[in-house]
Amino acid sequence: MRMTGAQAIIKSLERNNVKVIFGYPGGAVLPLYDSLMDSSIKHVLVRQEQAAVHEASGYARITGEVGVCMATSGPGATNLVTGIATAYMDSIPIVAITGQVPVEMIGRDVFQEVDITGATEPFCKHNYLVKDARELPRIIAEAFYIASTGRPGPVLVDVPKDVAMEEIDYNYPDRVELRGYKPTYAGHPLQIKRVAKAIEKCSRPVICAGGGVITSNAADEIAQLSQRIKAPVATTLMGIGAFPGDHPLSLGMLGQHGSYAANRAVAMADLLIVIGARLGDRATGSTDTFAANAVIVHIDIDPAEIGKNVNTNIPIVGDVKCTLTELLKYNLKRQDSDWLQDIKAWKDKYHHKGLFCRSLKPGYILTRLSDKVDKDKTVLVTDVGQHQIWAGNYYTVKKPRTFLTSGGLGTMGYGLPAAIGAKLADRNNEVILVTGDGSLQMSLQELALLKQEDLVVKILLFNNNALGMVRELQQQHYNCRYCQVHLTGNPDFCKLAEAYGLPALRVDREDEVDEAIDTLINSKTSVLVEVKTDVNEKTSPCRV
Amino acid sequence: MKHTLSVLVENNPGVLSRISGLFSRRGFNIDSLAVGVTEDKNVSRMTIVVDGDNYTIEQLTKQLNKLIDVIKVTDISKDSVIRELALIKVNASLSTRNEILQIVYIFRAKVIDISKSTMTIEITGNSQKITALEELLQPFGIKEMVRTGAIGLERGQKVIKYTINDEEE
Numbered sequence: 096m097r098m099t100g101a102q103a104i105i106k107s108l109e110r111n112n113v114k115v116i117f118g119y120p121g122g123a124v125l126p127l128y129d130s131l132m133d134s135s136i137k138h139v140l141v142r143q144e145q146a147a148v149h150e151a152s153g154y155a156r157i158t159g160e161v162g163v164c165m166a167t168s169g170p171g172a173t174n175l176v177t178g179i180a181t182a183y184m185d186s187i188p189i190v191a192i193t194g195q196v197p198v199e200m201i202g203r204d205v206f207q208e209v210d211i212t213g214a215t216e217p218f219c220k221h222n223y224l225v226k227d228a229r230e231l232p233r234i235i236a237e238a239f240y241i242a243s244t245g246r247p248g249p250v251l252v253d254v255p256k257d258v259a260m261e262e263i264d265y266n267y268p269d270r271v272e273l274r275g276y277k278p279t280y281a282g283h284p285l286q287i288k289r290v291a292k293a294i295e296k297c298s299r300p301v302i303c304a305g306g307g308v309i310t311s312n313a314a315d316e317i318a319q320l321s322q323r324i325k326a327p328v329a330t331t332l333m334g335i336g337a338f339p340g341d342h343p344l345s346l347g348m349l350g351q352h353g354s355y356a357a358n359r360a361v362a363m364a365d366l367l368i369v370i371g372a373r374l375g376d377r378a379t380g381s382t383d384t385f386a387a388n389a390v391i392v393h394i395d396i397d398p399a400e401i402g403k404n405v406n407t408n409i410p411i412v413g414d415v416k417c418t419l420t421e422l423l424k425y426n427l428k429r430q431d432s433d434w435l436q437d438i439k440a441w442k443d444k445y446h447h448k449g450l451f452c453r454s455l456k457p458g459y460i461l462t463r464l465s466d467k468v469d470k471d472k473t474v475l476v477t478d479v480g481q482h483q484i485w486a487g488n489y490y491t492v493k494k495p496r497t498f499l500t501s502g503g504l505g506t507m508g509y510g511l512p513a514a515i516g517a518k519l520a521d522r523n524n525e526v527i528l529v530t531g532d533g534s535l536q537m538s539l540q541e542l543a544l545l546k547q548e549d550l551v552v553k554i555l556l557f558n559n560n561a562l563g564m565v566r567e568l569q570q571q572h573y574n575c576r577y578c579q580v581h582l583t584g585n586p587d588f589c590k591l592a593e594a595y596g597l598p599a600l601r602v603d604r605e606d607e608v609d610e611a612i613d614t615l616i617n618s619k620t621s622v623l624v625e626v627k628t629d630v631n632e633k634t635s636p637c638r639v
Numbered sequence: 640m641k642h643t644l645s646v647l648v649e650n651n652p653g654v655l656s657r658i659s660g661l662f663s664r665r666g667f668n669i670d671s672l673a674v675g676v677t678e679d680k681n682v683s684r685m686t687i688v689v690d691g692d693n694y695t696i697e698q699l700t701k702q703l704n705k706l707i708d709v710i711k712v713t714d715i716s717k718d719s720v721i722r723e724l725a726l727i728k729v730n731a732s733l734s735t736r737n738e739i740l741q742i743v744y745i746f747r748a749k750v751i752d753i754s755k756s757t758m759t760i761e762i763t764g765n766s767q768k769i770t771a772l773e774e775l776l777q778p779f780g781i782k783e784m785v786r787t788g789a790i791g792l793e794r795g796q797k798v799i800k801y802t803i804n805d806e807e808e
Contacts (some may be wrong), residue, residue, distance in 0.1 A: 274801060
């Protein structure tokens with residue numbers, strides 16, 4: 096079938112079951128936009144390209160499918176960069192398509208030209224600069240395959256304008272063949288057997304579940320393993336939701352911002368089973384003392400993660416679900432011990448339930464929110480900063496894919512667009528965004544999409560008129576010398592929301608808190624609830 | 640310790656930048672890098688000499704393997720033949736020519752250009768051999784020198800295989 100390169104791209108996207116594209120048009124990408132008019136694919140017009148990637152990311156994390164975004168050459172493409180890096184660090188499957196100046200103009204610094212494949216190379220799973228339109232169907236097929244398989248990640252396809260306009264015979268490949276890319280799904284049987292043996296010998300096991308558990312849809316297997324070997328489960332920030340937060344065996348989050356019980360349990364464990372986690376510095380603290388008494392098992396689909404940060408006794412390269420399914424075939428039984436009593440004591444020691452009386456404290460508000468929402472259909476999205484840590488610690492997440500946050504890169508401004516993407520992915524979800532005044536202002540322009548796309552996103556804004564997390568760092572490590580952390584020019588957020596057509600209310604008294612939370616939950620439309628937050632509220636020392 | 644890695648890559652544009660970029664961004668130090676097409680025109684072979692301990696080499700190998708364009712990474716440090724090539728332009732007057740030729744002869748190098756006042760010498764060998772020749776020619780005055788990175792193949796019947804469906808890999 097004869098068609099233009101642009102038509103071939105759109106047809107290949109349809110072939111990959113793409114339903115939504117988040118994007119922003121511009122000169123070099125116009126052939127694609129023209130072809131898009133004849134397609135059933137919905138295009139969501141964003142307000143800034145960085146948000147398009149975050150929106151695609153929110154969409155991908157809810158659906159488990161590849162999120163797609165599109166931008167023009169030059170500044171359109173460079174605006175994608177932070178979004179792509181964010182998705183890369185959190186292993187989110189994204190295909191980003193950018194327009195590019197015509198092939199013969201490349202390298203001449205023409206209007207809106209930038210080397211976007213060069214720029215994104217360090218934080219893309221892979222990228223392509225397409226120079227021959229006949230390669231487009233194959234490249235799109237490869238892009239989707241690479242983005243969604245193995246350890247997922249973003250893939251960028253840069254399409255020069257003339258390539259998009261060239262006529263070709265459309266031939267979509269039946270299968271993708273890449274001799275340099277063969278992800279390992281099945282864990283090595285002998286290594287799995289070694290894990291089974293290590294479990295038999297241990298008496299104080301801990302499971303550490305990361306984002307890979309969610310990617311691999313292996314929450315059931317984690318729950319089974321935990322029950323079978325009576326092992327408590329700590330999650331990383333990306334792993335929140337991999338194990339029900341209200342389960343007696345749940346330890347909460349691990350690491351610098353994590354719970355006492357999780358960190359204590361890992362320190363005392365004699366077997367640590369790390370599953371789908373990369374053990375980043377925020378999770379481990381000093382790697383010399385991390386799980387110093389434990390035999391460490393590390394299961395991950397990315398071989399490069401194993402042994403990168405922490406020495407591993409039993410490495411297994413493989414998909415989490417496949418590997419755990421095999422492991423669960425063994426008759427797993429550990430040594431008896433008082434381990435679970437110890438765990439319970441550590442959990443009780445700093446348990447916050449009931450500690451909070453009604454107040455404007457974030458701990459109270461998030462605990463109350465957590466108690467009141469319907470967890471089966473609520474997705475909590477956070478931005479980055481203090482509120483993110485509070486949400487991670489005080490809001491109990493019960494299911495995978497119901498807690499979205501920028502874990503690896505810590506991108507302020509992630510929250511609002513990710514919430515928009517999450518809502519577009521499934522309008523039956525209740526989407527609540529927890530954000531701060533700093534973060535919200537980094538993607539504020541996307542508020543327009545709530546009206547434009549008729550989306551219901553509830554926004555809980557902790558406003559302390561400051562960059563609270565940075566201020567806290569200055570308090571702790573810079574002798575309270577506060578430099579450039581007070582956002583004195585902040586707007587009236589309620590009026591601002593109203594300007595975008597959202598009802599809004601401000602809470603600055605304790606006796607208004609409960610009602611405001613009810614209003615947020617019960618509202619049939621998008622709503623912004625601004626909570627006046629004391630600038631001295633801290634995330635640490637965390638005593639969850 | 641120095642390691643020599645043979646990296647088979649898809650002969651795609653940008654692949655060299657992907658690999659050299661990976662070295663700098665992950666903090667690995669390249670001693671040398673040589674690249675050229677192989678018997679399969681779609682595949683290039685890079686020979687990379689890198690200094691590092693076992694942890695570094697393991698990480699480097701894994702990170703290289705993560706690149707989609709990388710087909711196979713093999714450490715050929717043990718039991719292989721490794722060669723570099725250098726061209727050295729040295730001052731050579733009527734009175735020193737013979738002396739230089741003797742050195743060239745001992746090293747089994749070649750004179751590939753000659754003028755009234757210079758000679759250009761081609762030498763292949765391992766790194767030490769080239770450095771040794773360089774030192775011996777130094778007293779005459781080296782005007783210019785260029786050397787390739789090391790390239791190498793494993794000895795004997797061993798070859799680095801790759802196929803589309805390389806199941807056991």
